[in-house]
Amino acid sequence: xxxxxxxxxxxxxxxxxxxxxxxxxxxxxxxxxxxxxxxxxxxxxxxxxxxxxxxxxxxxxxxxxxxxxxxxxxxxxxxxxxxxxxxxxxxxxxxxxxxxxxxxxxxxxxxxxxxxxxxxxxxxxxxxxxxxxxxxxxxxxxxxxxxxxxxxxxxxxxxxxxxxxxxxxxx
Amino acid sequence: xxxxxxxxxxxxxxxxxxxxxxxxxxxxxxxxxxxxxxxxxxxxxxxxxxxxxxxxxxxxxxxxxxxxxxxxxxxxxxxxxxxxxxxxxxxxxxxxxxxxxxxxxxxxxxxxxxxxxxxxxxxxxxxxxxxxxxxxxxxxxxxxxxxxxxxxxxxxxxxxxxxxxxxxxxxxxxxxxxxxxxxxxxxxxx
Numbered sequence: 001x002x003x004x005x006x007x008x009x010x011x012x013x014x015x016x017x018x019x020x021x022x023x024x025x026x027x028x029x030x031x032x033x034x035x036x037x038x039x040x041x042x043x044x045x046x047x048x049x050x051x052x053x054x055x056x057x058x059x060x061x062x063x064x065x066x067x068x069x070x071x072x073x074x075x076x077x078x079x080x081x082x083x084x085x086x087x088x089x090x091x092x093x094x095x096x097x098x099x100x101x102x103x104x105x106x107x108x109x110x111x112x113x114x115x116x117x118x119x120x121x122x123x124x125x126x127x128x129x130x131x132x133x134x135x136x137x138x139x140x141x142x143x144x145x146x147x148x149x150x151x152x153x154x155x156x157x158x159x160x161x162x163x164x165x166x167x168x169x170x171x
Numbered sequence: 172x173x174x175x176x177x178x179x180x181x182x183x184x185x186x187x188x189x190x191x192x193x194x195x196x197x198x199x200x201x202x203x204x205x206x207x208x209x210x211x212x213x214x215x216x217x218x219x220x221x222x223x224x225x226x227x228x229x230x231x232x233x234x235x236x237x238x239x240x241x242x243x244x245x246x247x248x249x250x251x252x253x254x255x256x257x258x259x260x261x262x263x264x265x266x267x268x269x270x271x272x273x274x275x276x277x278x279x280x281x282x283x284x285x286x287x288x289x290x291x292x293x294x295x296x297x298x299x300x301x302x303x304x305x306x307x308x309x310x311x312x313x314x315x316x317x318x319x320x321x322x323x324x325x326x327x328x329x330x331x332x333x334x335x336x337x338x339x340x341x342x343x344x345x346x347x348x349x350x351x352x353x354x355x356x357x358x359x360x361x
Contacts, residue, residue, distance in 0.1 A: 007338070007342060011323065011338055011341055011342070012323060012338070015316070015323055017322050017323055017324060043345065046345075046349075050294070050298050050348075050352075051298075051317040053205070053206060053318070054291075054295075055294065055295045055298050055299070056298070056299070056302070056314070056317060056318045057205035057208065057209035057318065058205060058208045058209040058212045058218075058221075059204075059205050059208065060205075060208045060221075060222055060225055061218075061222065064222045064225070064226070068200070068204075068225070068226055068229060069200065071226070071230070072193070072197065072229065072230075072233060073193040
């Protein structure tokens with residue numbers, strides 16, 4: 001082939017892939033170059049006679065056809081709208097479960113806390129009772145204490161006196 | 172003009188499909204199944220495998236409908252998926268050698284005597300035999316372009332090669348088909 005324009009642009013021209021400007025240039029060239037025009041016409045004739053859909057396509061078996069259609073109509077559509085609604089549904093369900101879980105956990109935590117408080121109050125009661133008892137018995141306890149002090153002083157009087165300490169008789 | 176009308180029809184069917192109406196997908200499937208299946212049969216030379224791949228192709232299209240760029244031609248997109256499935260099949264099954272041998276056997280049995288009267292069915296057999304003789308890469312480009320109407324720019328993307336390589340393969344495919352047709356008694360266009 002003496003002219004290489006067909007190789008460069010002919011097929012792209014046939015598939016309408018040339019820019020507007022290149023299309024015009026190639027059309028002008030086709031008017032002048034017999035070789036390119038011949039190739040172009042041959043290709044167009046082959047396309048219409050040989051490379052047709054009827055010749056090149058094939059029909060799948062009816063069984064496969066039916067099976068595929070069944071699959072396609074039964075198949076769930078994954079559209080953006082579908083995905084969004086699915087996401088919202090899942091979020092609502094998750095949130096509901098989370099809140100329910102939170103409520104259950106909160107209930108138990110509160111119960112445990114209350115139980116602890118009650119236990120604390122129960123444990124705290126004897127202390128106050130002891131205090132009350134101590135207050136009630138404070139007079140007798142003071143008496144005992146004084147008695148002990150007196151005994152102590154009487155035992156150690158001699159020593160204390162040598163050191164110049166004279167205990168006051170609290171009685 | 173006709174192509175534009177087809178594109179609009181496709182878009183309407185695609186919109187129906189996208190809204191979840193089974194008529195949309197069914198319409199597109201009926202319209203394009205034979206072309207996609209023709210591509211798959213010629214690429215694999217095995218009808219059963221081609222039927223599996225046809226199913227995979229349309230299921231993949233169904234799953235990835237969100238990713239379809241509506242400015243593109245739907246058939247080109249389907250052929251892109253079918254091509255990928257075919258490549259995956261050859262990669263996993265490693266049947267390329269067997270496939271070539273089977274193809275050779277099949278061609279021998281399908282070709283009629285050249286002087287036989289050319290009925291439509293005979294012409295179909297001869298053209299298909301000539302296509303089967305092509306180098307796999309030339310066959311891919313030829314079928315994507317002639318059966319799928321895929322633009323060369325997209326063919327280059329699908330086959331991961333420069334556009335000039337795709338154009339070169341197409342030129343060689345045409346040259347070889349003409350040579351084969353001549354061998355079988357068809358010289359030029361009827």
